[in-house]
Amino acid sequence: MIAPTTTPLHTLRRCKAFASAAKRMHSSCVQILPEVAEALRGGRPVVALESTIVAHGMPYPQNLELAKDVSGILRSKGVIPATIAVKNGMFKAGLHSDELEDLAKAGEEGRAIKCSTRDLPLVASNYYHQIHRTKMMESSVIDVSGETIWGATTVAATMRLAHAAGIVTFVTGGTGGVHRGGELSLDISTDLIELSRTPVIVVSAGVKSILDIKRTLEVLETFGVPTAAWKSEDFPAFFSPLSGVKAPATFNDAMDVACAWAAGRDLGMSNGMLVAVPNYDPAGSNVEAAIQEAMKEASSAGIEGRDVTPFILRTVAEKTGGDSLRSNISLVKKNAMVGAEIATAISRVSS
Numbered sequence: 136m137i138a139p140t141t142t143p144l145h146t147l148r149r150c151k152a153f154a155s156a157a158k159r160m161h162s163s164c165v166q167i168l169p170e171v172a173e174a175l176r177g178g179r180p181v182v183a184l185e186s187t188i189v190a191h192g193m194p195y196p197q198n199l200e201l202a203k204d205v206s207g208i209l210r211s212k213g214v215i216p217a218t219i220a221v222k223n224g225m226f227k228a229g230l231h232s233d234e235l236e237d238l239a240k241a242g243e244e245g246r247a248i249k250c251s252t253r254d255l256p257l258v259a260s261n262y263y264h265q266i267h268r269t270k271m272m273e274s275s276v277i278d279v280s281g282e283t284i285w286g287a288t289t290v291a292a293t294m295r296l297a298h299a300a301g302i303v304t305f306v307t308g309g310t311g312g313v314h315r316g317g318e319l320s321l322d323i324s325t326d327l328i329e330l331s332r333t334p335v336i337v338v339s340a341g342v343k344s345i346l347d348i349k350r351t352l353e354v355l356e357t358f359g360v361p362t363a364a365w366k367s368e369d370f371p372a373f374f375s376p377l378s379g380v381k382a383p384a385t386f387n388d389a390m391d392v393a394c395a396w397a398a399g400r401d402l403g404m405s406n407g408m409l410v411a412v413p414n415y416d417p418a419g420s421n422v423e424a425a426i427q428e429a430m431k432e433a434s435s436a437g438i439e440g441r442d443v444t445p446f447i448l449r450t451v452a453e454k455t456g457g458d459s460l461r462s463n464i465s466l467v468k469k470n471a472m473v474g475a476e477i478a479t480a481i482s483r484v485s486s
């Protein structure tokens with residue numbers, strides 16, 4: 136069990152370092168939607184959402200429907216949603232509804248590039264070129280004609296941009312981790328590195344069992360990332376609430392999370408935090424069974440390396456007849472409800 140839920144609020148309010156860090160408007164390189172900026176200025180709760188899940192994580196139109204439903208869930212709890220993405224090289228926190236719709240179509244139309252941390256400067260370079268060219272020409276017109284190209288941000292890249300915008304809480308589906316065989320291939324998601332150095336709370340359903348969950352938790356420990364399951368002792372495995380691996384800690388409510396966060400800030404820790412929410416959707420257990428079967432089939436068919444994940448995902452989708460998509464949608468909504476509570480608790484302890 137982690138932070139005491141009994142910590143008096145007035146103690147936290149006196150933590151000046153925490154309050155000012157949370158309120159600081161970090162950098163102007165991210166274009167923040169006015170309603171998001173206003174909420175941040177007023178110290179009201181905001182939740183960041185990632186764009187890889189929209190562009191590449193599920194098909195159109197289910198992706199758009201889910202993005203709208205998640206925003207609706209957050210708003211019904213008094214929380215402002217801010218989808219993070221890169222539009223024609225411009226970093227964005229918060230999208231207009233027509234932009235969200237275009238992003239949702241962009242994946243299947245080949246107009247979205249999966250962006251992790253290393254990709255952010257690369258996709259932004261063209262936009263920066265234009266800014267400098269415009270400055271030299273003393274003009275105020277930036278040419279963004281042509282079709283819109285989106286940088287769809289992974290958990291790692293979303294954390295970076297959310298932090299730059301001054302957002303603390305971020306809701307997603309699943310995070311990346313150590314791939315099976317990662318001890319040799321070194322295929323370890325940048326999500327874990329970013330959790331070690333960027334102060335954002337990531338609310339997810341854990342990591343998929345196609346990854347090496349035990350080693351993922353080892354790496355998070357090595358990097359000093361506070362990691363806890365939400366109201367559970369087991370670390371969740373995305374489609375299943377149980378991975379068979381014990382979670383390092385348990386959060387029993389949103390104030391647990393906010394108090395642990397406040398304590399880390401007071402110590403000057405600059406890392407993020409991972410809150411893993413178990414997915415109890417009944418469809419999920421079918422998917423988990425199909426994943427285990429598909430992994431056995433992959434190994435007996437001699438499928439290796441980069442071919443493994445696409446093979447498994449394809450086989451799982453065939454085997455479950457849509458259950459994997461349904462379960463994915465249901466777990467993101469559950470995460471949004473938990474994330475709304477956390478963002479609200481964070482705004483309370485920051486004021």
Ligand code: PSU
Binds near residue numbers: 191288312326343373
């Ligand atoms: N896991 C999922 N669904 C996803 C992802 C991970 O269950 O959509 C996406 C997230 O955007 C995550 C990224 O940040 O994949 C990790 O990719 P990589 O392993 O290449 O870092």
Ligand code: MN
Binds near residue numbers: 322323324325
């Ligand atoms: Mn990778």
